[in-house]
Amino acid sequence: MVTMTMCAPTRAKTTRGRWRRVGARRAVVRAGDAAGDAARATVEAFELVTETIEIADGCAVRLVRPASEDEVVDHYVATGRLDSDPYWAALWPSATCVSRYVARAPALARGKSVCDVGCGLGLAGLVACAVGAKRVVLYDREPLAVACARLSIEANGFGDRASAEVFDWNRVDAKRQERFDAVLACDVLYEESAVAPVAELVPKLARGGGGRFLLGDPPRRAPRNRARFKSLLVEQYGAFIMRELTVTEGLDELILMDFKL
Numbered sequence: 001m002v003t004m005t006m007c008a009p010t011r012a013k014t015t016r017g018r019w020r021r022v023g024a025r026r027a028v029v030r031a032g033d034a035a036g037d038a039a040r041a042t043v044e045a046f047e048l049v050t051e052t053i054e055i056a057d058g059c060a061v062r063l064v065r066p067a068s069e070d071e072v073v074d075h076y077v078a079t080g081r082l083d084s085d086p087y088w089a090a091l092w093p094s095a096t097c098v099s100r101y102v103a104r105a106p107a108l109a110r111g112k113s114v115c116d117v118g119c120g121l122g123l124a125g126l127v128a129c130a131v132g133a134k135r136v137v138l139y140d141r142e143p144l145a146v147a148c149a150r151l152s153i154e155a156n157g158f159g160d161r162a163s164a165e166v167f168d169w170n171r172v173d174a175k176r177q178e179r180f181d182a183v184l185a186c187d188v189l190y191e192e193s194a195v196a197p198v199a200e201l202v203p204k205l206a207r208g209g210g211g212r213f214l215l216g217d218p219p220r221r222a223p224r225n226r227a228r229f230k231s232l233l234v235e236q237y238g239a240f241i242m243r244e245l246t247v248t249e250g251l252d253e254l255i256l257m258d259f260k261l
Contacts, residue, residue: 039147046071050155053123055096056103061126064151065089072144088120088145093252094187094216095120099127100249101214101256102184106131108212112181115139115205117188122149122164124184124216129158137178139167169201179207186216189225199232202239206261213239213259219246226255233259 047067054060066072072089076082102109102124110132116125119138122145129136136158138149149164156162183206188198202213213233217226233239243258 035143036147036150039143040150042075043144043147043151046075048151055099055127055130059103059127059130061123061130062152062155063091063121063123063126064148064155065091065121066148085142088140088142088148091121091123092187093249094218094254095123096249097247097254097256098124098184098186098214098216100247101216101258102127103131108182108214109133113137113178114182114184115178115180116184116186117167117169117201117205118185119149119164120145120186122152124186124214125149125162126152126156126158128182128184129156129162133161136162137180138162138164139169140164141166141168169197172201172204174204177204180205180211181207182212182214184214187218188215189217189229190222192222192225195225195229196232199229199237202233202259203237203261208261211261212242213261215255215257215259217255217257219253219255230257237261 043066048064049067051063051065052060053063066089069087069089072086076084076086109128111134113135114125114128114133115137116122116128117139119125119140122138122140125136125138138146138153140146140149143166146164146166153159153162153164183202185198189195206213215229219226230241234241239259239261241257242260243256245256247254247256
């Protein structure tokens with residue numbers, strides 16, 4: 001069940017344009033305070049909604065997001081950011097899928113450190129926090145996504161355990177990068193060029209000796225990408241497949257994969 005609250009005034013649409021999703025561009029690059037403040041101001045200028053999303057019995061989170069994905073796309077077009085990805089503003093079924101899995105198996109997150117990589121709106125990471133994660137970090141390459149995720153962290157009162165950071169997964173310093181007990185990823189394999197970087201990223205983010213990596217992915221969008229990713233993670237990086245499920249979210253069928261490192 002979803003309840004919704006409107007906030008901020010409606011803005012007029014600007015130009016429209018066709019968009020291509022751009023992947024494989026997510027290591028830790030932290031925005032300075034000025035950049036973070038500017039991104040937040042931009043997000044708060046959109047018409048925003050706050051949704052209460054019930055993921056499972058007894059597990060609900062508040063999600064702040066733009067009311068119109070078109071308004072976000074229009075902003076990117078108007079500001080000439082054609083190499084960026086405005087689709088963080090959509091709540092993808094894969095995020096709901098991974099969130100529900102975590103909510104129904106809370107031991108994966110409770111008392112543990114969790115990372116939601118390529119987080120978009122950050123639903124999966126917020127749910128990990130809701131079920132009792134000790135620490136949650138939301139990573140995305142898009143500063144506006146990070147700014148919006150921070151609003152959701154505030155809306156849920158998770159500020160003592162959760163943070164959101166700008167992150168480029170092509171520039172990870174493996175020696176300095178924080179590692180997590182569980183890493184969540186939703187719909188990150190849609191481009192062929194993302195497969196190898198994401199597979200290489202997993203052991204840099206998930207701790208060895210039992211760290212988990214949960215992936216939600218649409219089954220028909222890029223099955224070859226998913227098969228190659230699975231092969232790389234298992235054969236090259238030594239991961240074990242704990243579970244692979246086909247689940248249904250509304251009208252969408254999704255693949256959920258649970259790896260152990």
